[in-house]
Amino acid sequence: MIPQREIFWHISYKGLFYLLAFMSISVFFYGLVRHISVWRAGLRKQKIIFLWGAVKRVFLEGILAGRILRGDLNAGIMHLFIFWGFFLLFLGTLVLAFDHWIFHFLFGTCYLLFSLCLEIAGLILAVGLIWAFVRRYVKKVKRLENKKEDLLLLLWLAIIVVTGFLLEGMRISAQSPSWGIFSFLGFFLRDLFPKHVALDMYPFFWWLHALLSLSFVAAIPFTKMFHVIASPISIYIKDQPAFIIPAEQKQAGQFSYKELIQIDACTKCGRCVEMCPSTSVGEPFAPRDVISALRNQIYFRKDINLPSKLIWYCTTCGACLEVCPVYVPPFEIIRELRSKQIEDGTEVPALMIQTLERLYKYNNPWVSTKKKRADWAKGLDIVDITKQDEKELLCYFVGCTTSYDIRAQEIAKSFSKILKYCDVKFGIFGKKEPCCGDIARRVGEDGLFEEQADLCLDLFQEYGIKEVVVSSPHCLYTMKNEYPCLREEIQNISFFHYSQILEKLIKEKNLVFKKLNMRVTYHDPCYLGRHNKIFDAPRNVIKAIPGVKLVEMEHFRENSLCCGGGGGRMWQEELDIEVRMSERRIMEACDTGAEVLITCCPLCLIMLEDARKSKELENTIKVMDLNEFVLMALKT
Ligand code: SF4
Ligand code: SF4
Structure with missing residues (x-):
């Protein structure tokens, strides 16, 4: 007898099965179309662009789960098992339908190999499901939710897999095919079912298996399982303009x-x-x-x-x-x-409303005046770009926090001194400098953001600015990534963070430093590191100073901890909580045994200084901006 499989063996009412299959697929497509119409109603400026890199990413990070494996190998392998087990079984069902309806090729060796592959896929899925169950309900991994939907989906899939293996066992018991071992799990289960029991029970289990499988497919668009479809799309569109x-x-x-697809892609x-x-x-x-x-x-x-x-x-x-x-x-x-x-x-937090009103009236979130913006520069003899004719100056965009906050002003003072020391021709906009609009953008006040951005862009254009260096990584992110969406001409301007300029000056000007013999650590500001991908420049500057030993904290680079000052949190009422983010960070810095915690952002500087005081660590660790540290080390 040639090895092969009779699709509806021992099953009546085939018509009913086709009707149910049609209903399941219809419900699935109804759900899918609903998602697509929601996505289509989302804001868009142009058609989605084809990118080879994105296709490669979908393959490597989505299908091969490269990104899931990174960071949590255990969860990654479990997910790989469930995804590949499910995917191969689904593919196997399509192949069976093709073989039954279009072209019969599943017989002989081909059928045996096919059976073996499906068996392995079923086993992989079963292992993945047990693993998921143990993680969620036995080990109780903290980050996982335990909602009814999570349990229901796990059980649903598990029953489909178990009934699938039981059906195999019954079929092998009833038919005793010589090739039964190729469905090895079913083969071992066959003894559970004497032939007459197998024949009686088979139709019941077949319908149970079919109903659960068909309803699972129908439910995909209405449950978190929809991530199977939305995730690869989310991974693909990541780099769209x-x-x-x-x-x-x-x-x-x-x-x-993009955001609507991303909301659908969340796997929880x-x-x-x-x-x-x-x-x-x-x-x-x-x-x-x-x-x-x-x-x-x-x-x-x-x-x-x-x-x-x-x-x-x-x-x-x-x-x-x-x-x-x-x-x-x-x-x-x-x-x-x-x-x-x-x-x-x-x-909206009350303090935030006041801050936005101040920003609207005085172009800064800190004080109710524009006049004091350049007070920090008094006595430093710094060129005001708006009051002279020289072109080709490096524009130092100081930023609101660095202009008005007494502690953060030290960033501007020390950076200006270093630029002067290196004979760099630079200037500031003085009292005319507006806010870059970052805070308005982060809190969703888009009209105010556009107003502030327009003021900046007009100044850049009026004074022919080609190169801008900023104090705040927040200004850098806004100008570099968001301004080009408002005016295309801005693409001719280069934006830098001061750490990049310092790194360049050290390389080009052969700066001579004193030996400091210090153990220091460095805090990656979120907007400099994660958002702007500048991790090495500040570290290279620190390492260039002889005698300085840079030790990393437990969380650093992409994994760095937030100080708690971004996203408008600086301008919100203090929360009554036991440990603040900045306090957690300064404690981590102390754990390194460093004498100095260096950072590169005015908001981080203020937050970490405050945490140092509230934790009474004044005698344990110093908090310094990178410029202050470099200036201290310069041989003058
Ligand atoms: S957004 Fe969703 S998919 Fe992304 S990490 Fe959070 S829970 Fe996971
Ligand atoms: S605080 Fe940071 S990690 Fe938390 S949601 Fe906001 S951006 Fe994400």
Whole structure:
């Protein structure tokens, strides 16, 4: 007898099966079309561009799970097992349908190999499901949620797999084929079913297996399983050109097509929750919950199910995106939610409202005057670009915090002294310098952001600026990544952070330093590191100073901890919590035994200085800006 399989062996009512299959596929496509129409209603500026790199990424990071494996090997392998087991079984079902309806080729050796492959796929899926169950309900991995849906989906898949193996066992018992061992699990189960029992039970289990499988397919678009479809798309669109739709041309809180796909792609894996600095210091906020609640609201009109003031906890640090296996940026999505609240005037922290009003009137979030903006420069003999004719000057964009905050002013003073020491021709905009708009953008006040950005762009154009160096990584991110979405001409301007200029000066000018004999550590500001990918420049500057030993903290580079000052958190009421993010960070710095904690951002400098005081660490560690440290080391 030639080895092969009779598709509807011992089954009646084939017509009913086809009807159910048709219904299942129809429900699946209805759900899919619903998602696609939501995506299509999202904001978009141009068609999605084809990118080979993105295809490669989908293959490596999505299908081969490269990104999931990174960081949590255990979870990655488990996911690989479930995905590949499920995918191969699904593919096997399609091949069987092709063989049955179009071209019969599954017989003989080909059929035996096919059976063996499906058996292995089933086994892989079973192992993956047991692993998932143990992680979630026995080991109780903290970052995983335990909602009814999670248990239901696991059990659903598990019963499909188990009934599949039982059916094999019954079929082998009833037919006793000589090739039964190729379905080795079913082969071992055959003894559970004497032939007459197998024949009686087979139809019942067949229908149970079929109904569960068909309903599972139908349920995919209505459960978190939809990530199977949305995740590869989210991974693909990651690099699509950024765009900003002017505030007056969109409704507040309207998501882009990209954000809507990303919301659907979330697998609820909880990696973002584990990394989120707000969650980890015990604040009542978790990025995954915002994404889940939003998805429920979009598709099921359920209440957002979390007090909406929670969205103000996000510091926009980007740590969540760094670990998200499918590139969901909760902070971008939260920005849109904030923008809706700003427009409605609901739930916005009172201090934030005052800050935005000040920004609107005085072009800075700190003080109610524009006149004092350049006071820090008094006596330093710094060129005011707006008052002289010389072109080709390096424009030093000081930024609001560095201009007004007494501690942060030291950044501007020391950087200017270093530039002068190196004979760099530079100038500032003095009192005319506006805010770059970062804070307005992060909190969703898009109209105000555009106003501030326009003021900056006009100044750059009026004074023929070609190169800009900024104090704040927040200004750098806004100018480099968001201004080009507003005006294309800006692409002719080069933007730098001062750490990059310092690195260049050390290389080109052969700066001579004193030997310092110090142990120091470095805090990567979120907007310099994660958001702008500048990790090495500040480290190279520190390492260039003889005698200095740079020791890394437990969290560094992409994995760095947020100080808690970004995303508008600097301008919100203090929360009553046990440990602040900045305090957690300074304690980590102390653990290295370093005498000095160096950083490269005015907000980090202020936050870490405050934490040093509140933790009474004044005699243990110093907090310095990179410029202050370099100036201290320069041989004058
Ligand atoms: S946003 Fe990303 S990291 Fe967070 S739960 Fe969803 S998939 Fe996981
Ligand atoms: S950006 Fe930072 S603070 Fe905001 S959700 Fe992500 S990890 Fe949490």
